[in-house]
Every structure is written in structure tokens, then in C-alpha cells.
Amino acid sequence: MNTPTLPEQGRPETEVLDDLKDFARDDPDYRNQRLWSLVYHLDEGHDDFAASAYRQYASANGLNPAAFQSLKRMESEIVAMVCGLLNAGPDGCGVLTAGGTESCLMAVKTYRDMARKTRGVHRPNMVIPATAHVAWFKAAEYFGVTPRLLPMNAELATDITRLNRRIDRNTVMVLGSAPEYPHGTIDPIAAMGEIAARRRVPLHIDACVGGMILPFMAMNGVDLPAWDFRVPGVTSMSADLHKYGYTSKGASLILYRNLDLLKHQMFVYQDWPGGVFASPALLGTRPGGAYASAWAVMQKLGVNGYRDLAARTTEAVEALKTGIAAIEGLRILGNPQGPLLSFGAADRAISIFAVADQLEARGWSVNRVQNPDGIHAMVTARHRDVTHQYLSDLAESVATVRADPELARSGGAATYGMMAHVPLRGMVRAKVLDVFSEMYRAGGGKLHLDDQTRPSLPERLMARYVDWKARRG
């Protein structure tokens, strides 16, 4: 394919819009609930409503809160509504961000800067569970804060017996998740809060997944452990609106217990020739459309709407848990208590990555987790409509894999298995970096982990591994 250039002549709008429709041809089929991540879809009517709210403010810019008072109003109201849901207390405050990752990045920046300013910490570390979302590892790298990991115990829960020892005078924050991404387990937040408070270290709760669904599950009578600002040691939380808030993409919150904490997040530069500048988070220009969509969707759904969505999600999750437990050879990983779960193989005859390939052959989009290996599902209210079909395809996939052990050594199963288990982790990193960067060449395209013209990625990794072993004797 030639590298695209800007068309010399502008093109008719209808033709351009038709192209856009056409581009989506091979995208995951989220409208029929075939996808178990990335999209939180209700129906076309909901999408149209969110899009029309977005459209009204698509050009508006939240960069300067004094300019678009409308956007500042929406942001303040959204912050207040979610502070209320998460029990932030009378001094709760926060900022609308463009997504969960931005919210997590901001928390790390805030606590790094706070520790530097108030305690003179110059070699910061933070204590985070091994199951923390990868955004926290990104934040660690971006902001120069060393992550100290809390490992998983045998039940795949965060082992907090080590938390107290991991904290030292350079610890700028502790993290818990509600729930964590890999298995959907809610960390032992009450116990973490107690230790963090005693050691006077801030505790952030990553509720990017749970923030807009756990409160409604609790209202529906689901028994959940303490996980929000009601735990005294919790100083801040992140909560995504564009996940279980069912708003358009580009909306999340970073919330603090008080302004003294939030102040360390702010950026102010008074000597810029462009003018005195203040910014609350990572972005400069901030998308007004995402604010409007978030505000509008929250008004439209209200507590009742969210409770109904949470109830349907709980039903879907419970149906999946029961159905998966009933398939011989599978087991649920960890202790999922919210809207997401993972499952893996319960016996050695089953390669879960081969099961994933079989599900994909049956038209499902599958997300994989590793160590332990598993299949991951972010369950939404609409998945209740497809759990029966999914479980039936899953049972069939497991039977196919059991009958043909070769399936574990071919296709995606071989690639993902090798990437998860080859001991040379630096080599996996370097290889993925190469392949991934290649996608960003101007006009670059798809991710080809398995280039057919060369030995496959697992073959190349295995060859390098064998070579390395040989050199080490």
C-alpha cells in the first residue's frame, strides 16, 4: 500500500463518512456483545444520545476553566456526584481527566511532588500490588518512582503481610485496586488503609473499573468489602466514567479527600510569555464533548438506571461464574467480586490459550492474561444476553482442545504461551517493542506478531533462548 497523502482536492462529506463506515468492517463486533473489553455498549439509542451531547460541545475546550463556564459547571457537578457516591466527605474534590491512565498518572505525580515538598524525598518509591493496572507501571517509569511490588498469595490476592515492611521513608504512596484488572479481585483495602494511616503514607484506590458500578452493586444488596473513602486511610481514588459509567470515551476522575492533596497535582507557570498558565492535569486542550457526554449520560441514567445496569451485570457475572465452574478443566482465577473475571485451566490437559483460539474461531474477541494464564472478561449489562451462547461455545472449545493436544503448540496459543513463559523477559520486551514501534511508521498498519514470511515470534524467541542457554553452558 502507498503511504497516504492529504488529498489534493477535498472530498464530498458523504463519501468520507462512507469510508469511515467501511473502515469499521473488521472491527470487533461489540454491538452484538462479542467483545469482552474496551467497549461498554448499551444500545444504538444510548450511543446516539451520548453522541448528540458530545456533538453540542465537540469544539468546546476545557483548557481554561474561566472561558467555558459551561464545561467547568459540568466538571464540578460530575466531581460532586461521584464524590457523593464514593463517600469522599465534605472536603472531597477532583478533576475530570481523559481516561483511567491519566487519573493514575496524576496520583503518582501528586504524591511524588507532595513527598518531595513536605518531606524532602528525592528517591521516591511506591508500594503497589503485582496486580496493579499497567498504568501504574507506566506512571512509575514516566515519573521516576520505583515500584515496590506486593506479590500475590496462593489465592491470587494481594499479600499485604509484606506491606508494612515495604514502606520506608522514601515511600510516597500505597495503592489498592477496587477491583484489580487481571482477576477482578478487590484488594484488602480496610487493612491497607490501617497500615497506610499508621505509617502516614497516602493510600490511593484505583477504582477505574469499580467506581461507577460497585456503589450500585452495594445498593442492590451485593455484599462487598470496604473499598472507598469510608476507609479512613484512603486519600484519593480514580474512577472511570467511560467504563461502567457508560459515557463516551475520554472521561475519568481523579478524586482527593481534600484540596491540600489536590494542590500537588496542579501545574502553574507564571513567567511564560504566552501568559500566566495553570492546568489541573496532564492535558492542555481538554475535550468539551467528553464532559458533556459524561454529564448528560449521568443525568439520563440516574441512580435507578445505574442500579438496573449493575443488577444485569451481576446476573451475567454470576451466570458466567456458575457456567465456567461447571465445565470440567476450567477454574475461576482469584476471587472476582465486581464486574470482571478471569478463568484458566484446572488441569494440564487444557491449554487455556488454545481455548482462546477456539473461542475466536467461533466469533468471540478474546483477551488473555498471563501467570497464571487465563481468559479475561469485562462483563457489561448487555452480556447477560449472550452468556448462554458464550458458555456453550466455551464448553465446545474446551472439548476440542482436550481432544487435540497439538492445538496448544500452534496458532495464537503458541505465540501467547511463549510470550508469557519464555524466561528471557528482556528479550520479549525488546521484541514487542520492535514489532509495536513498527506499527507507528507513517502509514503503518496492523500488529503482525506472526509475520508469515519469517519464522514466527515464538520460533524466533525459542531460537534465541536455546542459543542463550548454549552460551551459558
Ligand SMILES: Cc1ncc(COP(=O)(O)O)c(C=O)c1O
Ligand atoms: C484497574 C484499572 N485502572 C486503570 C485503567 C486504565 O484505564 P484507561 O484504559 O481508561 O486508561 C484500567 C483499564 O482497564 C483498569 O482496569
